[in-house]
Amino acid sequence: MKSTLPKNTIHYCPKCGSSEFSFKEDQSFFCSKCQFHLYINSAAAVAALIVNDKGEILFTRRAVEPHKGMLDLPGGFVDIMESAENALYREIKEELNLDIEEFQYFMSSPNEYIFGGLSVFTLDLAYICKLNSFNHIHAKDDISGYEFIAPNLIPYNQIGGESIKRIIKAFAKDLINER
Numbered sequence: 001m002k003s004t005l006p007k008n009t010i011h012y013c014p015k016c017g018s019s020e021f022s023f024k025e026d027q028s029f030f031c032s033k034c035q036f037h038l039y040i041n042s043a044a045a046v047a048a049l050i051v052n053d054k055g056e057i058l059f060t061r062r063a064v065e066p067h068k069g070m071l072d073l074p075g076g077f078v079d080i081m082e083s084a085e086n087a088l089y090r091e092i093k094e095e096l097n098l099d100i101e102e103f104q105y106f107m108s109s110p111n112e113y114i115f116g117g118l119s120v121f122t123l124d125l126a127y128i129c130k131l132n133s134f135n136h137i138h139a140k141d142d143i144s145g146y147e148f149i150a151p152n153l154i155p156y157n158q159i160g161g162e163s164i165k166r167i168i169k170a171f172a173k174d175l176i177n178e179r
Contacts, residue, residue: 004119006040014038042110042123046088047075047164049106049128049171050098056148057172060095063144066114067160073126073167074143084125094141098134103127107170111163124163126171151175 002008007023013031020032029038050058059071074095078087085103092098106126113120139145149155151172159165 002119004114004117006119009118040121042121043113044078044084044087045076045111045113045122045124046078046084046091047073047124047126047167048088048092048100048103049073049126049167050092050131051128051175052134052148054148054150055175056150057154057168057175058096059147059149060139060143061145061147062142062160063139064142069144070160071155071158072143072160073164074146075124076142077122088127088129092129095139095143096146097136097138097140098131100129101132103129107167109163109166111161113161122163124161124167126167128171 010029011021012019013021013034013036015036016031016034018031018033021029022032023029027040030036052058058074060074062068062070062072074092075088076091076095078084082090088103089100092100104127106128108123108125111122111124113122137146154168154172156165156169159168
């Protein structure tokens with residue numbers, strides 16, 4: 001069992017500070033002192049599937065942990081009270097200085113994102129994105145670089161997140177089958 005799971009790392013009620021904060025079978029915690037009930041839910045994240053005119057997929061390199069230096073798809077967490085679609089536009093602009101012209105939902109994939117020694121669970125929502133241009137592309141925010149890779153040459157062992165691997169495998173398979 002992973003030591004980073006919330007049931008192994010959260011020991012006190014965030015409302016009253018009591019140690020009478022126990023983990024339940026429904027993936028929640030309950031404080032028997034103040035009756036506070038905390039559910040562990042997935043955080044939403046977006047990932048952009050972008051292809052250039054050569055049919056290559058745009059990848060980014062992570063500049064931060066987890067998986068620093070590994071391949072990823074551009075994207076990130078959906079902010080509080082933000083739609084997934086707005087997060088997609090925002091993240092692509094923040095990371096690559098690119099503007100999405102249109103997009104289409106592709107698939108979702110669950111993931112475990114370990115941050116600060118705690119497992120954070122995400123649901124990664126992948127979108128196929130079309131852009132007008134790559135003219136102003138440059139790496140910024142939490143990525144150190146970017147590269148385009150042909151679907152049949154993807155080094156899956158260099159991709160950090162398991163959910164991103166699943167998304168890319170499904171997308172690359174579709175691209176290869178279209179040829």
